[in-house]
Amino acid sequence: MGSSGPPHHIIVAGAGIAGIACALALSRELTPYVPDLKITIFERHDILSTSGGAINLTPVAQRHLAQLGVLDELDRMGAEGGAEVDAIELYSMRSGRSIGSIDFVDHRGNGYGGYKGRRVMRIVLSVAMMTMVERTPNVDIIFGKKVVGGEESEGKAVVHFSDGTEAVGDLVVGCDGVHSAVRSRWIDPDTPSQYTGMSFLQANILSKDISSPVHFRSSALNVSRHGSMLTSFCDLDREQIFTAAIVQFSQEDLEYYRLEASQDWATQHQIRAALRNEMQDRFGKCSIPCIREMVNSKADWMLYPVYQVRLGGRWYTNRVILLGDAAHAMPPLDESAAYALDDAILFARILAQYRSEPLAEVFDTYERLRRDTINRAFKESHRMWDRNRDMSMLEGRLKEWMIPLSLRSRRDQREAAWEFDASKISIPSPAPSEDLVSLHSFLKEQTM
Ligand SMILES: Cc1cc2nc3c(=O)[nH]c(=O)nc-3n(C[C@H](O)[C@H](O)[C@H](O)COP(=O)(O)OP(=O)(O)OC[C@H]3O[C@@H](n4cnc5c(N)ncnc54)[C@H](O)[C@@H]3O)c2cc1C
Secondary structure (H helix, E strand, O other): OHHHOOOOEEEEEOOOHHHHHHHHHHHHHHOOOOOOOEEEEEOOOOOOOOOOOEEEEOHHHHHHHHHOOHHHHHHHOHHHHOEEEOEEEEEEOOOOOEEEEEEOEOOOOOEEOOEOEEEEEHHHHHHHHHHHHHOOOOEEEEOOOOEEEEEEEOOEEEEEEOOOOEEEEOEEEEOOOOOOHHHHHHHOOOOOEEEEEEEEEEEEEEHHHOOOOOOOOOEEEEEEOOEEEEEEEOOOOOOEEEEEEEEEOOHHHHHHHOOOOOOOHHHHHHHHHHHHHHHHHHHOOOOOHHHHHHHOOOOOOEEEEEEEEOOOOOOEOOOEEEOOHHHHOOOOOOOHHHHHHHHHHHHHHHHHHOOOOOHHHHHHHHHHHHHHHHHHHHHHHHHHHHOOOOOOHHHHHHHHHHHHHHHHHOHHHHHHHHHOOOOOOOOOOOOOOHHHHHHHHHHHHHHO
């Protein structure tokens, strides 16, 4: 790159949504210009992770997954490929009444730019993305490789792994999530991940085990003053309900509730029972019968602490850049995966358009196009997230009254965001190089 042209060997750290999307997008954008392009993804896990429950994909996320060929794969998987979500309905757990909805369809029932929402198990999404990797000849994935640091020298970037080996590339893209080693041990050690003070308590419940009528069409966010509880079908046949409570949890409590494979049976049993009690204390008095049933069921609730990366951190050095949660993890509100996909597609387009420019210019252009959007999203996610903190009865009532107003006032903004297409936004042309400028001035002088 720069003096040596576009990168030929690109290393991607992390095989999550950002990492795989980035590899697929880079392959698509760069292959026409770099026939010997090689992209290697290094993932710390030995196999695809099965944890994490279900994820909501907004219309933007679906559009971008369609561009990468992943949506077709999900559709091909049939019932497992996820449940279509027309809207996330909001209910008060206190009164059981509907208090609004976040619609993924317009007034005619059409999705935004042709796409609605979808709730799909994370592992299913990962399998669909992996299938696309297998079909892309210049993208490889190597499991069981944990990045622990790296350095840049003589126009190359060297990545170090925990097993003592290393890999050398022209460009490294750090897509290794919120606790990114590429960020914390290489690009920006001053920006560690921080616990948000909030956690998810998640479980999958079989619909057949719930005898009360289900109050939502496909997805609902049930709000209370002790946190919110998401309930959503996550398969086409509606056999499974994914439930996730968003609740305040102190850092000290995290230690107490942490389940580890190394713990003995009795300790694990005690933690599971304590998490069940936590759910019952918070939501056991809910006036929606099916929620009460879920909360009082024998479901095993898993605790997922939510971390973030503070705003304003460094995103790149000379040959390394961060994308997705590694750069800007924020409290997730159904949209974070979309930001990771936007990052990947936009970065790949800029790199292709600036293929004759130094990497510094590619990175600068990317940051100029991206930073404000991310900062706005981060602030918005904090505003929304704060509503799930424990509150007094009066604050809880106020929250319920404010939700419909806030949904209405932000509707246009939300709909505009769902129309966003990273494959279409205009990228400024690279500034002409000094040689070209002087040639241009020379020719101009000659004709005068
Ligand atoms: C509980 C929870 C629920 C969420 N729900 C939603 C939702 O409904 N909708 C939504 O849009 N977003 C949701 N999000 C946010 C969303 O999951 C993330 O924004 C998205 O996964 C970011 O993708 P990523 O690829 O940047 O990071 P990740 O998905 O975290 O992927 C990082 C990858 O890097 C690997 N890795 C980590 N460290 C290393 C290392 N040192 N070396 C090599 N590999 C490494 C990891 O194993 C992983 O495969 C949720 C987040 C949480 C925590």
